[in-house]
Amino acid sequence: MDAHHFEACYLIETPLDPAHVAEVLAGEQSCGTFARVEGETDALRERARATVESIEELESVPAPSLPNGWLERRAAAGKPLAGPFRRARLTVRFPVANVGANLPTLAATVSGNLFDLGEVTGLRLESLRLPAEYRQRFDMPRQGIAGTRALTGVQGRPLIGTIVKPNVGLSAEETGALAARLCAAGVDFIKDDEVCADPVHAPLRERVQAVMRAVRTHQDRTGKHVMVAFNITDETDAMRRHADLVQAEGGSCVMASLNWCGYSAVQTLRRHTPLALHGHRNGYGALSRHPLLGFSFQAWQTLWRLAGVDHMHVHGLQGKFSQTDDEVVESAHDTLAPLAPGLDDAVLPAVSNGQWAGTVPLTWERLRSTDLLFMSGGGILAHPDGPAAGVASIQQAWEAVAAGTPLDHFARHAPELQRALGFFGSKA
Incomplete structure (x- = not known):
């Protein structure tokens, strides 16, 4: 991890390929959405997109941990996604420049809409790692x-x-x-x-x-x-x-x-x-x-x-x-x-x-x-x-x-x- 990025580790559960979901997560919380838009150039993505650093696949489970309306809508449309529900631990790297020393936006960046993503039936933010230079831009304990x-x-x-x-x-x-x-x-x-x-x-x-x-x-x-x-x-x-x-x-x-x-x-x-x-x-x-x-x-x-x-x-x-x-x-x-x-x-x-x-x-x-x-x-x-x-x-x-x-x-x-x-x- 360098001085220009911070990292977040997530535990996810999904009926999809965890690698695909990891990219959805990284895009959702940086410069992307569900489809590439005008202005989302390769240069902009290089500068502002979060990147998936690692994926560790864990055990699968037969049933989802959380209810999911997105999956229900797919099933009703004849496109069901059944189990197994795959679990994985992801490390995602974010550019410091996307956030700056802005604590509410930092919190929104590492969590935000992620808990609502239809592609997951479970998601937990497990840890954050910050470079020292970035941490020092925020408030320290006074006592x-x-x-x-x-x-x-x-x-x-x-x-x-x-x-x-x-x-x-x-x-x-x-x-x-x-x-x-x-x-x-x-x-x-x-x-x-x-x-x-x-x-x-x-x-x-x-x-x-x-x-x-x-x-x-x-x-x-x-x-x-x-x-x-x-x-x-x-x-x-x-x-x-x-x-x-x-x-x-x-x-x-x-x-x-x-x-x-x-x-x-x-x-x-x-x-x-x-x-x-x-x-x-x-x-x-x-x-x-x-x-x-x-x-x-x-x-x-x-x-x-x-x-x-x-x-x-x-x-x-x-x-x-x-x-x-x-x-x-x-x-x-x-x-x-x-x-x-x-x-x-x-x-x-x-x-x-x-x-x-x-x-x-x-x-x-x-x-x-x-x-x-x-x-x-x-x-x-x-x-x-x-x-x-x-x-x-x-x-x-x-x-x-x-x-x-x-x-x-x-x-x-x-x-x-x-x-x-x-x-x-x-x-x-």
Whole structure:
């Protein structure tokens, strides 16, 4: 791959020759359509057409993975295309000059109408590869891993975080009081839930002020700054105002629901504020859960990292969602890998959903990195002895894995961990 091209890898399923479909795909997403048009000269095609770099044919299947009206219309016209349905992995090379440093157009180029093509009964964007020069034309993390560690004062271990619970419903003052308890408990990071942005019962302005009073009081007393990811998901101008408010109150982080804000809004927010940008992935399952449709995490997170996010949700091991542990591990490794060789643009993986002290050993065993944000909502706030004991139980679990000691042995001298193992372990 040279400096003038980027590559996308696709998994396709089709009743046709995969080589033919690969050319349809390349033409559709560059300078072609279903028939060659006036002005589509050989010189223009040489300059602007995407090219198929490789085709790896995989196993065939007897039935299509997805419904397809195009095939139904062919059958009705007496031109049926029956199986087998052939699967293949394609690598397609695109000219950088077709796109430039335009993130929404980059996303449209590598996905666009492809999921609607009649020639396919399955299509998934698996990965993106960018030359370093091209990646550097987009936004970089403003804080990333090193900046987040510097702001929170956490070095040499994972950050321990939690989520405001109940997800929505607390007043601004109640949220501030909970933040004060969590700060005192020793947590490093607190975030809003994705469904709580600017509700009537806890307007964002009031919530930011109440929470930051607690954060500042704790910092004045202990010197410890607790990072709070305020959910500022909104329309673009509102998000900029919200970020300014958080910064004015001494905050260090804001959160956005990436899929629902959109690339342009997140880029605008990134360029407006130096605060850490916590990227929430809610809605990603709709784009990824079917194995023959949508985006792999590597491709999805690549596009969002070009918008300059600092943290990225990857879900959690043995969690409550549908992802396998292997997928969670691969996603975390994706966020920690540079988007192009030689660059320092890793973002902090946020491990979350169904996490508690008991999932710490597996998290360490599989990820083998302390560069992560380990977040636990119920695992902290539902601890039978209260949130402070919940935080302590997770701190103790990470101390145990750092020492190479099984949790049950370490818990003999760690009552908060002992209680967590008995309480949450019985519900597993």
